Amino acid sequence: MQRRLFAIVLLFCVAAILVVGCAPAIVTSETGAQPASVGSGEKREVFFTMQNYADFQTQDTLLRELADEFKAETGITVNYEILNWSQAREKINLWHVSGGAPDVADLFWAYTYSDIGGGKYGTRPIEDLVAEYIPDLEDRFFASSLADVKYKGHLYGVPWRIGIYPLLYRADFFEEAGLDPEGLQTWDDLVEYAKALTIRDENGNVTRYGMAFLPDLAQAFYSWLWQAGGSFMDETYTQATIDTPAGREALQFIYDLVNVHQVAPIAQFQDPSFDVAAELAAGHIAMMPAANTLRPFIEANAPQLKEVIRVREPLRNKTQDAFQGAGYFGLTYDTRDVDAAMQWLAFLARDENMARLAIQLGQLSPNKGALEDPYFADDWWFSGQIKALPYGRTTQHPNPAWGSITNPQPGSPIYDMMIEVVTGEKSVEEALQETNQKMQQMMDEMARQ
Amino acid sequence: MLKQRNIELLKDYALIAPALLILVALVIYPILSGIYLSFFDYNLLRETQPYVGIDNYIVLLSDPRFLKILWNTVLFAVLANAFSTLLGLASALLLNSSGRFVGLLRALGYLPWITPAVVFVVIWSWMFSGSFSPINAVLMQWGIIKSPISFLGDEKMIFLGLSLPVWSMLVVRIWASYAFKMTMFLAALQNIPQDRIDAARVDGANSWHVFRYVTMPGIMPVLLVVVSLSMIWNLSHFEVNYLLTAGGPKDLTNVITVYLYQLAFVQWKFGHAAAAGIYTLLLASVAAIVYLRLTRSEER
Structure with a gap:
């Protein structure tokens, strides 16, 4: 009798796990329109992840400032997480295999990941959305950096750092x-x-x-x-x-x-x-x-x-x-509120914000306006890198x-x-x-x- | 009467259900999922994942690299377990006294067990560094060596049949695991009645006799359980090997858990990685069976 009862309880547990595991995924909006769940009176949020570049405190302060400014402008809350590079590759792999990605993420290897995701998970093409939200992207960013986020006729994100x-x-x-x-x-x-x-x-x-x-x-x-x-x-x-x-x-x-x-x-x-x-x-x-x-x-x-x-x-x-190589901010197939995510992306893509990100996180910016900041020309490291840019090969x-x-x-x-x-x-x-x-x-x- | 008993049983099971649920979710389901995965040529970059039966298991067993890593896994587990047991026992015997600083020493001795692997591996990596190692600095200062020793890189330096990187890895693994054993042995030693030791002394036993005929039998049940439990942990050990050398140089310090991580996340061969995981499970199961038998015989 005891064994039978134990078996019943065990079966119940397995069934519970299966029910949870097989629950339908959140339906994401495929267009720039707001998903049905996002009503006008509801709190709108974007979940954003970024790998660590500078010391944690500097990066955290910068992201908090950007998120606060964005909220003041749009009313949209940005929740962010700084991922350690030591775990980032595995996490990003898993997002592209089984979903669970953030709304907007700091990504790389657009070619590889777009194929892994297979049009279901991970990084998603956003050329139509960019045409609407950031129409001058091609003019404001170096072509060599954009080449890193274009694959098979699609655009996968906005480059924010370039490494040469x-x-x-x-x-x-x-x-x-x-x-x-x-x-x-x-x-x-x-x-x-x-x-x-x-x-x-x-x-x-x-x-x-x-x-x-x-x-x-x-x-x-x-x-x-x-x-x-x-x-x-x-x-x-x-x-x-x-x-x-x-x-x-x-x-x-x-x-x-x-x-x-x-x-x-x-x-x-x-x-x-x-x-x-x-x-x-x-x-x-x-x-x-x-x-x-x-x-x-x-x-x-x-x-x-x-x-x-x-x-x-x-x-x-x-x-x-x-x-x-260029790193980029991209949307994912798990992005819930596409409009909010694109507004955040457009906000980050502004020349002044690109400059803030690059300068405070110690990166070379692929944004032409940001690179006009004298900081880059005077910097002990970037001044040399800028001269080397013409020799960059993706x-x-x-x-x-x-x-x-x-x-x-x-x-x-x-x-x-x-x-x-x-x-x-x-x-x-x-x-x-x-x-x-x-x-x-x-x-x-x-x-x- | 029977109905009442069933209700009681149901209550009991309801109480353990949350723990059981967690066990199923975090242990049983991943194991079953891993077994299932091991029968497929599962590659992240492909849409279709063909069923291949036991091919993944055969491929691994016919791969000399895997066999070398399998041997490493057993070697590290056996040697790390043996040496850490000896060190743990010796430390426990030394600290099984009542002196002024014994409490402090016990606390210090326990530090390796509670220090996160990421922290102590960084320190050991520095200790073993070719350029910055304080060990090298001291040895060179004293004129014992003329060139710095590459503790994790010199595969040609062999002691007792094992290369220097293997010994270096063993030192860290032993250091990281002896403290737990020391604590367990110390607890067991303090449970040995003093009158038994006194009686042995009265009968003319010297220190060795006391250790051999009183102390060892007294701590033997704990020793057996600790050794078998440690064997399970050592066979599935990951963090020190991964963080210190990532299995290098040339797989000298690679173990199955690190290798399966590399199969999955470097080569994206999840089917092969799952099969390697099942081999680890089988290896650890042998130690687990020994452990269960020992604990059951203890209960009896």
Whole structure:
């Protein structure tokens, strides 16, 4: 009897879970009109999420100010949440798989996520809404940043930050070694400069490396490949193309910097505790690509280096391309009150608000009006990045497998290739061939829809 | 009479229903869902998710990388459990006295258990850093080493058949888990009647004899339960391995839980990740069965 009763209770619990789990989702409005549930007398709200960029307090204060100003103008309440980057990718993945996304979100990888969502979840196309709410968007934002949020004829959001990773160097180390920054232009120059800047102690231990790579070891390959004249995919974005002479040249060059010339730290590829930003701040690195994450790190931990770090245009080989990526604010298929969400988006897209966001969160703005603020031209970091903007090449690849191919964790083909080659586990040829095959397999699998 | 009994039973079950509901929602449903998922070639980027039977399980078992990680999982679980048990027991024996600062020392000894993994992993990462490690600084200052040791990166440095990154990971795992055991052993030690120890002393037992014939039998039930419980936790351990090395370098410190996370969120192969999860469940179930048997025999 007891067992039967227990079974009944258990069954009840399972049934309750199933009923809750299978409940119909909230119906979202597909047009710019207000959903039926939003009446004129009801409180209108927008739920907005953004990843962390500056310190929490600064970002929280800025968002609260913006939300308060927006409410004073429109009567619409904005509830926001600052997501830590360490969880953001997983959360955004899940939004695109199973819904539950906020009304407006700070997003990236428009191509990848629009395909994952499959027109049901996550980021949604808003070109019609933008035409209505932000009609001058195309004029007010750089085309290169808009290219990052356009895919298959759709527009997915408003870019608010743009990252370009040219080259940074320590001016004081250059001066000390008698090197002219203007003389550094090509890959060959880089080797010579890096050798001159690398210092060893009496035991032969390197106390300063001439060169280091981007903290993200998958992204670290991009610019070298492009500058060698290569690309990750063909023009149809269906074929992997890194197993080419350009791919070999790029990977061999990276290997040589570490193992032959010994001017870059192998620890970056071997030791999970290696922190390239901390090494730069400690004066252990003379040159490296100018990743966006380095600026806030230096501002917070080694502000004295602002006087001696210079950001300049990228190196030249067959091309002079530099890593470029844009983050954007977008609506999702879970957006409840589309009109309120678009009003908030239009509010954020104003030149003055774009400038506030970029300046206070330490980002380069893709908004032309915002960039006119003298802050950017005078800034120790952004002044160099602005000069490098013409060399930016988008990191987006319109293939849904791209996010997985380039994830900076074990199991991702590019990341694994970099580690395997530099640590001598595989030859350049072998690794490139395998990586190309893995990429192609992933792209083919994604294409089987 | 029978009806009255049924009503009482129903009341009992109604009282445990909320807990049961939570258990079903947070444990049973995800397990069933995971098992279901493991039979599909579930990829986030595809609309259709084909049924593949037990292919995911076979694919994993025929993957040398997975087998290496499976071995790592067992190795870390066994060694971390063994060493942390020894350390926990030694600490408990040392602290099972009444001195002036014993209370303070007990509190300090318990700190690793209550410190969040994210916090202590950052500190250990700094301790193990090639450039900034205070351990390296001291060793170099004393002239013991000439070049800094790469605790998490030097795979060629081998001690007792295990590479330096594995030992470094073990140190953190042991440090993080010994405190709980110390507390449990301490509680068990304080339950041993003093007159038994006194009687053994009167019979001529030395300290080793007291430990071997009085203390160990006294704490044995707790020891067995703690070891088996710790085995379950160690087999499904995630945070230290993920936060400290993300499984690197070259999978030397990778364990199944980290690998399944990478399968799911790096490669988006949820079917494979679910199958890896079920393997973890099976592994932990072995330890769980031992634990249940021990606790049942205790109850009897």
